[in-house]
Amino acid sequence: MNHVLEVRAVSKSFGANHAVRDVSLNVERGELFALLGPSGCGKTTVLRMIAGFETPDRGDVLLDGKQIAQLKPYERNVSTVFQNYALFPHLTARQNIEFGLRHKGNAIGDLAARTQKVLELVQMLGKEERFPARLSGGEKQRIALARSLAIEPDLLLLDEPLSALDPKLRKRVRGELKDLQRRVGITFIIVTHDQEEAMAMADRVALMNKGILEQMGTPEAIYLRPKTRFVASFLGSVNWRGEYGVRPEVVRISPTAPRNGARSHRAQIHSSLFLGNCFHVEARLEDGTALTAEIPRQDQTYLPGENVHVWWHPDDEIHLPAAS
């Protein structure tokens, strides 16, 4: 069994608010796991139960096969990078990093060497004598990360690690974080509400909604084979057509009916927007329904009012009953 973490049917309520209901997860050693979902769905609560800041009302949390749900945060070898970084303002960057090492019974020489190593890992050498107030947001995050990495946790938890960064920096840090995770080989669990971020970074994703785990799997698996309409819609847009849906990027448009076994409908172009890498086309089908398509830039341009055929391969349809 190679699961570093197993969460078994945990539930947590705050008063009458069922924040997390019957959530089960398993996280494999060395993977980057993303906990994804809309705001308020319970991601942070799950993370806090893994870290030990909340105790589940029901269910088990197993780290390396050992029950930890009732252990205090300082009794588990799990570390969190907080959303606001929570650096100690009265300590320098170096002292922040050493804080955790001192509790693990390290020799002083060893301590300096390890601090040096993690500072190097996060590329913060030379800024270690600064106080947090004198670090930028991105630098604070690196120090928070270094502080957690220094204690060599079995599991590193990151709550919305990119949300406080400006959008330009976000994409770069995303790559750096993934790269760092591969190099250190520590299992990361990242909480995010951004599906693109989750898909781009994670080996596997767990998607939550209203306290419930909707689906868990590789980004491809959950994108291509969603189990519920919520999953399908959260990960990308879908044209729902009764019992099934089609994603805009699988819809094709041509002036004449296609000859292959495609599902084809007559339609009229309603609008066509050039988005740089593609055209965003709204079409109105004969039965009056609207359909969105994303057409490659290389395709022919269509003008509003033009009569066309829209089509797609039946294999690309997502068949899910409306109630799911």
Added chain:
Amino acid sequence: MNQLRTWFLAPARLLTFGFFLAPLAIVVLYSFLTRGTYGGQGAPFTLENYTRLADPLYLEILVKSFWIAILSTAICLVMGFPLALFIARSGPQWRGTWINLVMLPFWTNFLVRTYAWMFLLRDTGLINTAFQGLGLISQPLPLLYNDGAVILGLVYGYLPFMVLPIFSTLERQDPFLLEAAADLGATPWQTLWRVTVPMAKPGILAGSVLVFIPCLGAYLTPDLMGGGKSIMIGNVVQQQFTSSRDWPFGAALSLVLTALVMVLLWFIMRRGGKELI
């Protein structure tokens, strides 16, 4: 812009001058004058008021006053920090209640409260009569008119000045820092010493200064609870202005005391009290 600034600062300047600098100048002047035969003061200018201070009698009282003030401040800190921590950690709906309770004594005159303590502590007071009634003691305990009683009175009087500044620094502490400490393996006790206390340092310093200074200059408490036996420097100053009718010497004494306090404050600020200002 600059004119506006001048006008806005004018009242503060006037106040500083009228209520602080001008009286101080008068005190400085008096301290160099000679005492009149029937009270009052006048020429010639002299340094005698300062040289008289070298008398071992006054030095002894000064040293003792420092000791009593230091001890009272330390006791206030040991009692006040846990109290401030308790209030800061209690729910927001309770905090106001606790703070009001801490400040409640201010609603009654300090003199009246000191007399209340005397009624409790004296030989025929509540505590001694109760203990004697219960047969626990045969002779009344010497609870009043000693150094211990003075320290008790000072701690009682100035404890709120320790609690309030510490509370205000603790209240502002980010609760995530406590979680971060636990996350990094620190037990609650280690977190207290390595995060909570160091971060409350500005409040601890401010509280200690606010308690220490009035304790050093106290005269009412040592007068009443010390019963004249446990005399502090404040009582000596008071005597010069009242029974001894030696205003110049009183002025010199209080100036020396002020100078000592200022040197001490300067020292504290240099030793990491930059957060204080």
